[in-house]
Amino acid sequence: MNGGHTVIVRDKPFGVPHIYGDSDLAVEWGAGYAAAEDRLFLIDVLRHAARAQLSSFAGGSAGNRAMDRTQWGIAPYNESDLQKQIDLAPTVYGALGAQIVARGTAFVNGINAYINAAMLNPTLMPAEYAAFGTTPQQWNLTDVIAEASLIGGIFGKGGGNELHSAQFLQALEKRFGVRHGKRVWSDFRSKNDPEAPTTVLGHRFPYETASAFSKRGLALPDPGSLRFTPVAPPVSTSSASAASAQSLRVNVPNDGSIGSGLLRALANPHASNWELVSARHSRTGHPIGVLGPQVGYYDPEILMEEDLHGPHFDARRGTFPGVNLMVQLGHGRDYSWSATTATSDNVDTFAEVLCQDAFHYMWRGHCRAMEKLVRNNSWTPSVGSQVGPGSETLTAYRTVHGIVYARGTVHHKKVAFVSARTTYFHEADSAIGLYRLNDPTFMHGPQSFRQAANGINFGFNWSYIDPKHIAYQLSGWFPKRALGTSPDFPVLGTGPYDWQGYDPNLHTMKTMSMNARPHAVDPSYLVSWNNKQAPGWYGPIFRSQMIEDRVKHAIRGGRKMGLEQLVSAMDEPASQDLEAWSLMPILRRALGRPADRRLRSAISLLSRWAAAGAHRRDLNRNGVDEDTRAITLMDAWWPRLVAAEFQHAIGSTAYRDLFGILPPASVLPGDSPTAPDYDDGWWGYVSKDLRDMFSPGHVRGKFSHHYCGRGSQRRCRAALRQSLLRALGVTAKQLYGKGRCQSHPNPACFDQNDWVTASGITLDPFPLQNRPTFQQTVELTKGAP
Template sequence: MPKNARLALAVALLTATTTVTATTATTASAAPVTAPPITAPASAAPVAGPTALADDPCLGQCHDIVPPGQSGNATLADILAHKVFGTRPAHSADQLGKYDALASGHKGLTNAQLTNFFNDASFGVPANQVESTISPRADVTIVRDKLIGMPHITGTTRSGTQFGAGYAAAQDRLWLMDLFRHLGRGQLSGFAGGAEGNRVLEQSFVKQIAYTEADLQAQIDRVAAQGDRGRQAFQDVTDYLQGVNAYITQAIANRNFPGEYVLTGHADAITNWNDIQPFKATDLVAIAAVVGGLFGAGGGGEVQNALVRLAAQNKYGAEAGDRVWRSFRARNDPEATLTLHDGQRFPYATEPANPKGVALPDGGVVTPEPIVYDQTTSSARQSTVDTPDDLKALEGIFADGVLPKDLLSRPRGMSNAVAISGAHTTTGNPIAVWGPQTGYFAPQLLMLQELNGPGLRARGVSFAGVNMYVQLGRGLDYSWSATSSGQDITDTYAVELCEPNGQPTANSAHYLLRGQCVPMERLERKNAWKSTVADPTPAGSYTLVVYRTKYGLVQSRAKVGGKFVAYTALRSTYLREVDPIIGFQEFNDPGAITSAQAFQRAAERVGYAFNWFYADANDIAYFNSGLNPVRKADVDPDLPVKAEQAYEWQNWNPDDNSAAYTAFAQHPQSVNQDFYVSWNNKQALDHSSGGYGMSSVHRGDLLDKRVRALIANGAKVDRAAVTKAVAEAGLADLRAERVLPEVLRVLGTVADADLAPTVQKLRAWVTSGSLRTETSKGSKVYAHADAIRALDAWWPLLVDAQFRPGLGDALNSALVGALQVDEAPSDPRGVQQHKGSAFQYGWWGFAQKDLRAVLGDQVAGPLGAKYCGGGDLARCRQVLLDSLRRAIAVPATTTYPGDDSCAAGDQWCADSIVHRAMGGITQDKITWQNRPTYQQVVQFPSRRSASVFGSAHSVEVFRNDVEWASLRAK
């Protein structure tokens, strides 16, 4: 039978039969598809699950949400029904509406209304809210609630709890987990299809996280050798994998696996042939490497810094050029918003007075390292399969790739956090509103879960496939969250090339390692793909090749001092992707997290670059984690350095990439500051965050300003007030709130009849609060729409007119390469539209500082020169007016170009958030809001009962399954 005829028959059979989840179940209730011709299964009456904990210290004051919904697996029938009838599997979109509604509903928010926009994040499930209860193994029960269908996993043993976590993960995210284990190995196109998006994405990742299978296994082995915690982590992984694979076995037996496997040629729904592989420990390392690369890396921009510095020197001369470069780099801007704002200093990655070993490229010429070889496919899209009529709806659904090709090209750093000390709240207990911004996907990268077993008591989110523990959420009587910190844990080395028996060339594959000419290691992945219904890209293949040195992965090549070099990137967490598992293990253990200080010590174990925040009934705390290498005192971490022993990290071992790291006390940290805000802003004085943009204007200002206003003059706040402030910050246009007032000061009174109406509208928008909000809920029309459109068109023209004449083309281009000019919500000039996140990268601080200088204001940490109008106020005013005139002439269809989701010129739609489909189920657009993907609102009115979970219980006690049962019985 031809392959596509089998697909058609499979769909016919699937739509005529009941979908069953096979488990050793007390009660199993499958999610029905509601539209004809799908027959919905009859649901058995669920047995009563465990009730919510009566002594939950949160007492109903913990809330969370993560759109679009918990369910992330869909059968082939589900996918076809979605494409034809618009239906979705149960719980795949039931958090989207609540999440979307906060943008319009936050204004009059009260504590009682928080459940209109967030889930109740209490532990357990009330008996009347149990949707299903299953026991996939005798020592674990998975209860799913009616409201959002999240798994509440309770184990009588720790092994059973971890088994249940793996089983539930596969139930909800199996296809996504499979995508990411292949992406982490550079094998996405060979698995999911040769679409251009798949190839671009795997190429961007393989340049950062290329590993051999032996490397992956070695990382597992090393964690297992790290004492009791390490051995427990290894056992947790083992039990978790057993749960994942148990679900895979049962899903195959019952033909209930995700339909994407059929559509990409990995399964046959009629014969039940499939090549769905069981998961192994090294798969989890590959997934962890992807997550770490996306959210926990920092630094690595040294070559681009070098190009900016060279361009500045060429423009102004060596001394003045360095001054200009440093002013734009803003390594320690005195006007930057700080998370630690009480004057604390935590020096890190500071600039030495006389740096040595700097390796600038000769003539500023750098050649990127190619990684694609032996390509045999065309990028042309043409179907080579004959699609049956009943599958036409599914044709080409992955033609652009199964994952966004720009997933890594723009770091995801939009997470934010606000924590307010109990001294400023109405009850005396701290309040926190916080969460990670991981982008918007369908299904979501994050999945909700509750873990309840020996040494495990937590609810929150984890990245699918590495959810042995809750990674962000709440514990028994505390909550925690994180933001990407971005401090520099990646350095660039100029590795001198050599040849064993001759003169080196630009393409030499040998290099000098401490005086010895040694070969680079060639890491390669061969990918071959075929055309499928879902991805009609013509069949083809290619090989990805990354060259590895002890100094890291080769990124580019150049000449330095007349010698051929390879620029490599060495990340401190490379070969240590799963080391953070021990920190996460402690976060979930109520016996380990007994205080703010205990949390900080656990956070130190996370080697990735994150800002960690904590709150309980009494305290708030902050800690900046990261495997921060200790550099030699004369090495500048902002520039590439020679790969010589004199400039290596202190105590660096090239065999395992270990080194000396900054001590606990040197990491930015605090307990019970009056409040903390973080939106990926600067952590503390003297602490370098690794990138440009930590200047006088930063997205963090939007939070800092509002929190300070909340608690001014001794005012006390409640959860609703803090949530409202955070929501409003997420609707503000940073350019309008923090830069446009200075622009309008320069313009003064505008008499020009063509420009005055627009300037008036811009002033009115600023006066009203500079928000991008609808005229009314669901109107899909912005209040102040004309002003918003004017600024969206004007900003890039304004910045170019303000800076390019003074900087010159070469330096201006180099700076734009280091820091993009704008990141508006629609971001038409960016690589990804509809992403929600905005105002992370841009020239707003540069523009504001320069305008204030031209106006004659005192500017701390000024730019190296005055740029607008050459520093003359009258000329600057004319420059701005001329650029505004050009902006007004830009058609709306150019400012908001159309795409697959929106018609050209549709302002609201251009801003709107689109969940990027990574499977067969898509989601509706929601209104723009600059907000964490997963968000918590928490306030603990009490702490744990010592008779149940006393602080004396250590990890050893909580590993004891017998004592755990006894404690729960109490």
């Protein structure tokens, strides 16, 4: 069953499984067995969540049902769809595809071997099964494919905002006229902002070069015609995080369920970072690195550690249980690698022109029927879930391009808007590149690393370090769009505007080559915190600058950097407030010297906090941040500041639409307690607009308009001052007095990191850390023999 001889040794300090096999299949069997031994209930949760069946498995809580809806909207697969991906592997990849199927089968056999043992020996069975009134069922290779769709859907995709962008454009054109409306839209799109911090310095990688407003195949919805079509009506709950009806943010029920925790991960998947310094700038003459993924905090953790050794395995560290066929983030004999989520655009929207009825569409001259995909869920109460019995049906419709998520009209013709993801029906293809990263016979330096990353179809920023080199490669299937079509708005799905080389049977298309995607080998340093990859590939402010600025300072003037300095460069920003850190100098200038003593005192308070590093932390562990007064004021002021600067300038409708695409911050008033992430926000908008008005000689890529005060310094200053005065009247209870912080409303409580509980043990939240879940600190001095 395991294709050879397998030995699993657990070390005493941490119980890490060290797996040895005399064949690759034997290693895989051991990896499957270890996953089940360490995380059986969790991987069962994940395979059910991946199939949009979490409510059937873990109870009908609002969070579980909302997670089912989200997953069925992203990756609705029936069993034959999952099996098709297995069957296609040899067709698409030849002998390599057949080898991956064989390895996956051995891995599943290992999981089932543990399940069989646990069914005979109750002491091996996780107690959670009894709490939920169920037992583990045998695994199939389709379970692995399903879980891969869940992990990739959270961490490995980007884009898909075309309809919301269209709504925003139309609101701006209504307010400013067509010509000026497009300019304003381009300002906020910030597509190629020359001030944006990038991982690759000094080298351009042009992508999405066609005009956003290209008319070829353009399919903007007629104003007022658009309606979104979820797979089921929204879950009714009175305890959900605030989110606009038009927002792309995930509306997360706060019921403590497994589903609500997974939804939080979907909403904020972007806190991984890595930073590398080259040998010539290192104190020892060898490259140094601090690398880590942020996948959230789970109980048990959604990452497990494994150590694999076999003919084509020699790697150790982090991997997702249930798809841990290989180490996914870790190190080999003499090299390490890691990744951050790229969020580069691999999701587009096609407008299918309807024919016959609402469920038929035109493609390449033929009227085709949509596929109807149905998921039936039902649940009963258990010790683990007290929700009463119930059932529901989720329904999605699929075309040759993807999943229907909205309907409307284009030029008065009825259409269905479809989300098309390049990796749909290719959820496990990344195994090719990940196996290469584990293989000592393949990995021989930066170029082989780049080739390995090139075999990963999900969008990630991959880093590499060995005793001599550092390197970076963006992975992912980024489609070559039809020539002259907009990369920012929906295009017609009638056929002529499909992705180049699109094959609906194999679900393949032409994609950007490895060399066309951002990459670098041995620059002075590399930093990624989910920021923009390269010139030509976000706005002028991003959290990566908090790390990059420290690295640049440490190596300036020929100085050398030590590993402990690089650790500190990562660690310090983990508690810093990006708004105060990046914006207080220009905000202070814009506010001027007010006569009102309350304003002078407020500006002084915020300025002192920013000058001290703008940290949100409780150093003496008394439950209160050291700068609570300043933090509370900034939290109250920020949403009022951005409204004062932009809402009147662009109009309430456009402001609401932009808010839906990109909220001003990751945590907003009305949200429930959760750690701020600083991955997306309006810091760049505020900075560029105010600098252009109050410090105009220091702005590259200026906006087409001045927004604050509609271009008047006097009106802008008055609006900003008034917004700060209003913030002074906001109480801590109004800001933070929800959920667990109701009785002690303060930012230290509100910002805490929460655990996603997928076990019978609950853990208390812990103080804010905006940093990876685990990290490698790396300095290798010699290569393997």
